[in-house]
Amino acid sequence: xxxxxxxxxxxxxxxxxxxxxxxxxxxxxxxxxxxxxxxxxxxxxxxxxxxxxxxxxxxxxxxxxxxxxxxxxxxxxxxxxxxxxxxxxxxxxxxxxxxxxxxxxxxxxxxxxxxxxxxxxxxxxxxxxxxxxxxxxxxxxxxxxxxxxxxxxxxxxxxxxxxxxxxxxxxxxxxxxxxxxxxxxxxxxxxxxxxxxxxxxxxxxxxxxxxxxxxxxxxxxxxxxxxxxxxxxxxxxxxxxxxxxxxxxxxxxxxxxxxxxxxxxxxxxxxxxxxxxxxxxxxxxxxxxxxxxxxxxxxxxxxxxxxxxxxxxxxxxxxxxxxxxxxxxxxxxxxxxxxxxxxxxxxxxxxxxxxxxxxxxxxxxxxxxxxxxxxxxxxxxxxxxxxxxxxxxxxxxxxxxxxxxxxxxxxxxxxxxxxxxxxxxxxxxxxxxxxxxxxxxxxxxxxxxxxxxxxxxxxxxxxxxxxxxxxxxxxxxxxxx
Amino acid sequence: xxxxxxxxxxxxxxxxxxxxxxxxxxxxxxxxxxxxxxxxxxxxxxxxxxxxxxxxxxxxxxxxxxxxxxxxxxxxxxxxxxxxxxxxxxxxxxxxxxxxxxxxxxxxxxxxxxxxxxxxxxxxxxxxxxxxxxxxxxxxxxxxxxxxxxxxxxxxxxxxxxxxxxxxxxxxxxxxxxxxxxxxxxxxxxxxxxxxxxxxxxxxxxxxxxxxxxxxxxxxxxxxxxxxxxxxxxxxxxxxxxxxxxxxxxxx
Numbered sequence: 198x199x200x201x202x203x204x205x206x207x208x209x210x211x212x213x214x215x216x217x218x219x220x221x222x223x224x225x226x227x228x229x230x231x232x233x234x235x236x237x238x239x240x241x242x243x244x245x246x247x248x249x250x251x252x253x254x255x256x257x258x259x260x261x262x263x264x265x266x267x268x269x270x271x272x273x274x275x276x277x278x279x280x281x282x283x284x285x286x287x288x289x290x291x292x293x294x295x296x297x298x299x300x301x302x303x304x305x306x307x308x309x310x311x312x313x314x315x316x317x318x319x320x321x322x323x324x325x326x327x328x329x330x331x332x333x334x335x336x337x338x339x340x341x342x343x344x345x346x347x348x349x350x351x352x353x354x355x356x357x358x359x360x361x362x363x364x365x366x367x368x369x370x371x372x373x374x375x376x377x378x379x380x381x382x383x384x385x386x387x388x389x390x391x392x393x394x395x396x397x398x399x400x401x402x403x404x405x406x407x408x409x410x411x412x413x414x415x416x417x418x419x420x421x422x423x424x425x426x427x428x429x430x431x432x433x434x435x436x437x438x439x440x441x442x443x444x445x446x447x448x449x450x451x452x453x454x455x456x457x458x459x460x461x462x463x464x465x466x467x468x469x470x471x472x473x474x475x476x477x478x479x480x481x482x483x484x485x486x487x488x489x490x491x492x493x494x495x496x497x498x499x500x501x502x503x504x505x506x507x508x509x510x511x512x513x514x515x516x517x518x519x520x521x522x523x524x525x526x527x528x529x530x531x532x533x534x535x536x537x538x539x540x541x542x543x544x545x546x547x548x549x550x551x552x553x554x555x556x557x558x559x560x561x562x563x564x565x566x567x568x569x570x571x572x573x574x575x576x577x578x579x580x581x582x583x584x585x586x587x588x589x590x591x592x593x594x595x596x597x598x599x600x601x602x603x604x605x606x607x608x609x610x611x612x613x614x615x616x617x618x619x620x621x622x623x624x625x626x627x628x629x630x631x632x633x634x635x636x637x638x639x640x641x642x643x644x645x646x647x648x649x650x651x652x653x654x655x656x657x658x659x660x661x662x663x664x665x666x667x668x669x670x671x672x673x674x675x676x677x678x
Numbered sequence: 679x680x681x682x683x684x685x686x687x688x689x690x691x692x693x694x695x696x697x698x699x700x701x702x703x704x705x706x707x708x709x710x711x712x713x714x715x716x717x718x719x720x721x722x723x724x725x726x727x728x729x730x731x732x733x734x735x736x737x738x739x740x741x742x743x744x745x746x747x748x749x750x751x752x753x754x755x756x757x758x759x760x761x762x763x764x765x766x767x768x769x770x771x772x773x774x775x776x777x778x779x780x781x782x783x784x785x786x787x788x789x790x791x792x793x794x795x796x797x798x799x800x801x802x803x804x805x806x807x808x809x810x811x812x813x814x815x816x817x818x819x820x821x822x823x824x825x826x827x828x829x830x831x832x833x834x835x836x837x838x839x840x841x842x843x844x845x846x847x848x849x850x851x852x853x854x855x856x857x858x859x860x861x862x863x864x865x866x867x868x869x870x871x872x873x874x875x876x877x878x879x880x881x882x883x884x885x886x887x888x889x890x891x892x893x894x895x896x897x898x899x900x901x902x903x904x905x906x907x908x909x910x911x912x913x914x915x916x917x918x919x920x921x922x923x924x925x926x927x928x929x930x
Contacts (some may be wrong), residue, residue: 219919335709499800531881531882532883534855534881565883565885566883569885569887573889577889
């Protein structure tokens with residue numbers, strides 16, 4: 198469904214817009230850059246070839262001319278000007294002959310197959326490339342490489358070769374050069390386009406999927422081609438991230454569901470009390486009692502919210518500044534003293550063993566509250582077991598680098614399978630449902646322990662439960678207050 | 679929940695402090711201010727209000743108040759700066775800080791700034807009233823009574839030096855913890871003392887115990903003090919806490 202919708206929207210895009218999008222892709226830009234570099238290389242390579250070929254041709258022409266000149270000078274040495282003229286005349290008529298011209302010092306034509314040559318060329322001895330006209334044909338559209346000699350008596354001898362052949366070859370090389378470059382550019386652009394659109398297609402698919410996920414379909418995942426390239430790795434990592442987000446969201450949803458569910462009960466109770474008071478007797482005393490009950494229920498609710506907020510703040514974990522070196526012994530004994538009377542009231546003995554001098558970096562209030570919660574739990578559930586020894590033991594010990602606080606009871610304990618679960622918010626085991634409480638006590642303990650970078654373990658006390666808090670021991674000693 | 683026997687007796691009147699207090703409430707939440715002003719008036723006190731820090735500072739400087747109730751988050755001048763400025767100006771009116779922040783170290787910061795007590799929101803009015811009355815009293819005769827070496831309420835006597843307690847001349851044996859509890863109650867005799875105030879001053883902990891641990895201690899102390907006497911010393915104030923008072927003078 199999502200796919201067809203998405204491709205439909207892609208088809209609705211106008212062509213220029215799609216081309217523009219293609220141009221903007223990294224793949225296309227990269228292809229273009231490579232193409233430019235490759236074209237420049239090809240240009241220089243081909244240019245060098247063309248230039249060398251043209252030089253070879255020129256050299257060949259010059260050496261032919263030089264050979265002719267050697268021959269002619271031999272004739273001149275042997276028979277003088279007259280013989281030279283005869284030879285030139287004969288050679289001029291041979292098919293495919295070179296170019297020859299003998300003039301007087303004034304430039305008048307004596308013999309040779311060259312008709313017209315610019316006077317300036319004739320006047321300067323040496324090698325030159327020039328336009329010329331043949332004496333046996335019309336027009337001056339030809340070009341030649343010529344060598345001029347000055348003979349005794351002011352006569353000039355010109356020997357040369359037409360360069361038409363060479364120019365044609367040069368033209369062929371030039372055209373090949375141009376068309377190859379054009380081919381490179383066209384193929385490069387097409388290749389770049391191809392690569393870019395392939396990449397773009399995958400990226401677009403990823404974009405569509407992520408958009409669908411953002412729209413709320415958290416179960417969707419990016420498709421992985423399986424070739425392990427960078428897009429695949431990206432997709433894999435994004436999928437892992439989605440997985441993690443999904444887990445967190447599920448956790449969060451569970452917590453908020455629990456909060457909503459567990460707050461509904463006291464809220465309903467609150468409402469019922471108010472309702473009952475309205476419907477019931479009109480005596481001010483009864484109304485007063487009902488209102489007091491309502492306030493009491495509200496206080497309970499406020500307490501729950503306070504605990505929730507506190508857990509949330511502790512879990513945010515930015516509380517290093519509230520830590521100080523504390524001697525945990527007196528702090529624990531204070532809490533024990535606070536709960537001793539309550540424990541006795543419930544027929545339980547509370548034994549505290551917490552010596553002085555156990556120092557750790559922490560917050561006395563928070564650790565105190567955590568231990569208070571544990572003792573409170575032990576008092577609530579410690580008497581319920583089959584154990585004949587109704588004793589709660591609170592201990593503080595130094596073990597290696599750890600300060601270990603433990604609260605043990607001889608109650609029913611917690612089945613091993615449930616131990617991880619009871620640390621969550623609002624989790625209350627079956628037996629506990631009938632007693633007052635919200636299932637936040639252990640969550641708060643857990644949050645406090647994590648803030649102190651400690652560990653929390655629920656162990657079997659055979660029978661009963663032993664909760665052990667391991668906190669990193671502090672280096673400093675406590676200054677006496 | 680423990681329900682002490684006294685809860686059946688008619689509730690005492692809301693105004694338990696003999697003298698009326700003059701209060702200044704500095705808080706920007708109009709609804710909260712209106713509620714507090716009304717509630718304090720019903721309790722027999724006079725409460726003025728300021729809706730921002732600067733106004734509050736100007737009013738507080740005049741110094742005619744027994745207690746200032748200051749919210750931490752205030753427009754124009756925040757609560758802690760206000761308190762610091764007042765202390766610099768040698769204004770020593772007791773200050774109770776109200777805070778919605780409720781962070782673990784908020785109390786410390788608030789007290790360090792010069793506050794005398796601290797109450798996180800949401801609070802019960804009874805708690806606020808009790809703490810305010812204690813602060814006002816401390817200002818009046820408080821300094822002297824805190825230094826007193828012995829307290830006497832009715833026929834109950836407590837000697838702070840010899841750690842002895844007697845009622846009608848008859849010695850009452852108390853454990854150290856019970857002694858500290860009674861000491862605090864007697865220092866604030868005639869005033870409502872809440873459970874959290876007892877936890878703070880007797881055990882030096884500021885959290886809110888989920889179970890009524892304090893009630894057990896108080897009922898034990900009460901059993902020791904009142905055994906064999908026709909009139910109780912320690913009275914339960916419903917929805918608020920406890921009060922140590924010589925005799926129930928009003929007819930039921």
